[in-house]
Amino acid sequence: MPGGIKGINRTKILFFLSIIGPGIITANVDNDAGGIATYSVAGAQFGYTLLWSLIPMLVLLFMIQEMVARLGVVTGKGLSDLIREQYGVKVTFFTMLALLLTNFGNITAEFAGLAASLEIFGVSRYISVPLGAAAVWYLVVWGNYRVVEKVFLFACTVYLAYIISGFMANPPWEEVMTAMVVPTFRVEEAYIFMLVGVIGTTIAPWMQFYQQASIVEKEIHVKDYRYVRLDVIVGCVFAVVVVFFIMVACAATLHANGIRVTSAEDAAVALAPLAGRHASILFAVGLANASLFAASILPLSTAYSICEGMGWEAGVSKNFRDAPQFMGLYTGLIVLGAAFILIPGAPLIWIMLVSQVINGILLPFVLIFILLLVNDGELMGRYVNGRIYNGVSWLAVVVLIGLSMTLIYLAITQGIIG
Amino acid sequence: MITDSIYLSELLDRPLLDKKGDAIGKIRDLSVAPGDPFPCVEGLYVKTSRGTAYVSMKEINVLNKRVVTIRGDAGAIAYAEPREKEILIAKHILDKQIVDVNGVKVVRVNDVQLGQVNDHFGVLAIDVGFGGLLRRLGFGKAKKGTLIPWRCVTTLEPGLDRLTLTMTRKSLSEMHPVDMAEILSQVSMQERTALLSTLDEETAGDVIGELDEQTAARIISEMEPEKAADVLEHMDPDEAADVLGDLPEKKAVELLNRMEKEEAEEVRELLEHDEDTAGGLMTTEYICFPPDMTAEEVMKELRLVAPDIEMIYYLYVVDREEHLLGVLSLKDLILAQPKAPLASIMVTSPKTVLARDDEKVVAEMVSRYNLYAIPVVDEEKHLLGIITVDDVVDMLLPTPLRRKR
Numbered sequence: 001m002p003g004g005i006k007g008i009n010r011t012k013i014l015f016f017l018s019i020i021g022p023g024i025i026t027a028n029v030d031n032d033a034g035g036i037a038t039y040s041v042a043g044a045q046f047g048y049t050l051l052w053s054l055i056p057m058l059v060l061l062f063m064i065q066e067m068v069a070r071l072g073v074v075t076g077k078g079l080s081d082l083i084r085e086q087y088g089v090k091v092t093f094f095t096m097l098a099l100l101l102t103n104f105g106n107i108t109a110e111f112a113g114l115a116a117s118l119e120i121f122g123v124s125r126y127i128s129v130p131l132g133a134a135a136v137w138y139l140v141v142w143g144n145y146r147v148v149e150k151v152f153l154f155a156c157t158v159y160l161a162y163i164i165s166g167f168m169a170n171p172p173w174e175e176v177m178t179a180m181v182v183p184t185f186r187v188e189e190a191y192i193f194m195l196v197g198v199i200g201t202t203i204a205p206w207m208q209f210y211q212q213a214s215i216v217e218k219e220i221h222v223k224d225y226r227y228v229r230l231d232v233i234v235g236c237v238f239a240v241v242v243v244f245f246i247m248v249a250c251a252a253t254l255h256a257n258g259i260r261v262t263s264a265e266d267a268a269v270a271l272a273p274l275a276g277r278h279a280s281i282l283f284a285v286g287l288a289n290a291s292l293f294a295a296s297i298l299p300l301s302t303a304y305s306i307c308e309g310m311g312w313e314a315g316v317s318k319n320f321r322d323a324p325q326f327m328g329l330y331t332g333l334i335v336l337g338a339a340f341i342l343i344p345g346a347p348l349i350w351i352m353l354v355s356q357v358i359n360g361i362l363l364p365f366v367l368i369f370i371l372l373l374v375n376d377g378e379l380m381g382r383y384v385n386g387r388i389y390n391g392v393s394w395l396a397v398v399v400l401i402g403l404s405m406t407l408i409y410l411a412i413t414q415g416i417i418g
Numbered sequence: 419m420i421t422d423s424i425y426l427s428e429l430l431d432r433p434l435l436d437k438k439g440d441a442i443g444k445i446r447d448l449s450v451a452p453g454d455p456f457p458c459v460e461g462l463y464v465k466t467s468r469g470t471a472y473v474s475m476k477e478i479n480v481l482n483k484r485v486v487t488i489r490g491d492a493g494a495i496a497y498a499e500p501r502e503k504e505i506l507i508a509k510h511i512l513d514k515q516i517v518d519v520n521g522v523k524v525v526r527v528n529d530v531q532l533g534q535v536n537d538h539f540g541v542l543a544i545d546v547g548f549g550g551l552l553r554r555l556g557f558g559k560a561k562k563g564t565l566i567p568w569r570c571v572t573t574l575e576p577g578l579d580r581l582t583l584t585m586t587r588k589s590l591s592e593m594h595p596v597d598m599a600e601i602l603s604q605v606s607m608q609e610r611t612a613l614l615s616t617l618d619e620e621t622a623g624d625v626i627g628e629l630d631e632q633t634a635a636r637i638i639s640e641m642e643p644e645k646a647a648d649v650l651e652h653m654d655p656d657e658a659a660d661v662l663g664d665l666p667e668k669k670a671v672e673l674l675n676r677m678e679k680e681e682a683e684e685v686r687e688l689l690e691h692d693e694d695t696a697g698g699l700m701t702t703e704y705i706c707f708p709p710d711m712t713a714e715e716v717m718k719e720l721r722l723v724a725p726d727i728e729m730i731y732y733l734y735v736v737d738r739e740e741h742l743l744g745v746l747s748l749k750d751l752i753l754a755q756p757k758a759p760l761a762s763i764m765v766t767s768p769k770t771v772l773a774r775d776d777e778k779v780v781a782e783m784v785s786r787y788n789l790y791a792i793p794v795v796d797e798e799k800h801l802l803g804i805i806t807v808d809d810v811v812d813m814l815l816p817t818p819l820r821r822k823r
Binding site: 075076077084085088089090093216219221310311313 | 512513514515523525526527528546551554555556606607608609633636639640
């Protein structure tokens with residue numbers, strides 16, 4: 001009576017559900033405090049004219065995340081692990097050092113986003129930031145990964161808040177859809193800078209390390225790779241849809257009324273009189289969620305990548321004596337990242353600037369490592385890139401490197417002016 | 419004149435000189451062959467302006483921290499690329515993960531210590547410490563490393579396993595299943611499959627039983643179905659049921675059909691129960707006797723059945739319909755008069771749990787009455803199985819200790 005056996009009734013759908021996570025989480029966590037700020041400002045400043053860039057952005061995002069996912073499934077090893085094994089200690093050391101510095105800046109930015117979004121509700125940063133940091137630390141050290149992943153997937157659904165607020169802004173849909181498919185390029189400095197910013201912030205080095213590590217953690221067999229790819233597609237599409245609605249919400253309200261904003265929290269506040277209090281609240285909640293979500297993943301992912309690359313013991317179930325480097329890095333990043341927001345007069349802007357520049361320098365290296373690794377026949381066997389796909393991938397990487405170089409230039413020149 | 423000991427990082431990228439002192443090229447890698455008590459270096463690969471050259475160790479005149487020279491002329495050098503199956507230290511061992519068999523840990527090779535012992539130049543030890551990292555990065559050349567002798571390590575990549583000494587391989591297969599499971603949980607899925615294939619079915623079954631259920635299910639589903647069924651047969655029925663319960667139904671049924679009838683039947687029964695109930699925790703391997711058997715007869719019988727059964731400390735007394743009448747310990751049995759029937763020795767109305775009781779109830783009972791095992795019965799007191807203390811001890815520990823295994 002094979003059908004009657006209780007306890008073994010898993011279907012294909014359940015199987016897919018057991019695989020999903022890494023792709024969806026990675027793509028969504030990319031819409032972190034910094035990303036949301038960029039998209040809000042872009043929508044407020046340029047209305048619908050940047051919407052067309054979302055389609056090439058989706059293609060770039062998917063191509064990179066797909067290659068990383070494939071590396072993880074086929075080799076069963078993390079990205080820093082592979083970089084160490086193929087390119088040696090020196091390359092790994094400097095890559096990890098850069099990753100540590102840029103991620104520290106990112107973590108600080110996430111706590112800043114948390115502080116700003118909750119201040120809209122009148123919660124002091126001296127309450128929200130320490131509580132947020134403690135929650136993040138506790139979640140990972142005391143929860144097991146399967147539970148943590150469910151919490152993360154729940155965090156992904158909170159991004160729906162942006163979709164709802166997009167509808168509440170009641171945009172002229174016909175105009176929106178036209179702007180989506182008909183590129184309107186404007187030859188003016190501010191527009192080009194914003195275009196570079198919108199696409200350039202989409203792909204960050206740390207996402208690659210995180211996604212590959214969490215796919216390895218799932219131990220997915222190569223024959224089930226198509227489910228992983230589906231996970232990546234779903235994640236990328238959802239993440240870009242969220243970006244779409246953020247830009248649309250800001251364009252339909254702020255841009256239409258000529259209101260300029262410089263940050264995500266400004267946008268949330270400015271939405272209230274135009275799209276209603278609820279839209280404003282949804283925007284602020286979305287920002288708080290995104291900040292806390294990224295703040296949970298970044299320190300963990302950083303500590304894991306570094307320890308894996310340098311050959312130090314790592315794992316959330318280890319204590320300070322067994323895994324001193326891992327626990328030290330993990331705790332240190334959270335404590336220092338949170339502290340920088342709370343210390344009056346801390347050089348916050350300077351840290352962000354340096355972090356952004358290092359991010360831009362690191363990204364080309366990481367992308368090139370990914371392409372070289374994914375084309376290594378000894379490593380990947382028949383799962384190397386196909387010829388045409390490879391050509392397109394190199395093109396994508398060259399475009400991304402160009403964008404990130406422009407961002408560095410911007411960060412430095414604006415930083416000097418500012 | 420070859421030095422007693424030198425680190426690989428002190429050799430790589432160093433110039434190789436000919437007898438006149440002219441540079442031939444830079445040392446890029448060392449080729450090794452299996453050997454006892456350590457793998458021997460057979461030759462050097464050197465990058466020259468005219469391509470890769472191979473220099474056999476026999477041609478080396480001096481090799482130390484200051485200089486590496488050959489006996490002959492630069493003109494006599496043979497140009498050759500590494501062969502396909504050749505093992506190279508820098509390419510295949512350096513920076514890779516390796517198993518420290520004594521320390522029961524997976525470690526990363528930061529550097530390799532080479533040296534000359536009894537006319538053989540080979541791999542003495544691997545450096546896994548911070549000193550090795552610093553040396554590789556070019557800070558502090560003289561830093562002493564944290565060395566693990568080669569005889570205590572085994573490689574993870576399938577192509578390299580011939581470098582592992584027979585002695586090490588033996589101690590690996592004799593490792594405690596819990597330690598082996600710990601190592602398996604630290605390596606990639608591909609490496610795990612390779613390591614497991616070196617074990618026999620019995621050991622593999624023990625090790626898989628120690629892994630968490632999802633990992634175990636994944637390993638089983640990747641094995642050849644015939645081998646997977648063999649491994650499952652060698653596992654405790656309760657552990658086998660846990661693993662099968664985590665597989666897709668079709669796969670589980672296929673494996674059950676391939677297993678020996680008797681073992682498969684036991685596992686099928688166990689699968690009827692929910693995982694977090696007493697029924698899901700229990701095993702159907704236990705020892706029971708009728709009440710009228712004497713202590714003497716039981717002792718004789720026990721010697722025959724005990725080898726295949728995990729828990730023999732408690733003997734359960736049941737009637738013809740398998741109603742649980744009582745229980746006695748091995749100690750009670752040994753101390754009893756040889757002619758005494760079990761009915762006169764046993765403790766009547768033993769502590770029991772119902773198959774549908776929650777696992778927490780089981781843990782509480784075992785802990786409160788200090789039991790090594792507790793019988794599971796249905797409403798009519800039929801004995802269904804027993805739950806041994808090792809299956810509930812995890813629940814009694816504070817959370818962080820049991821999380822990852």
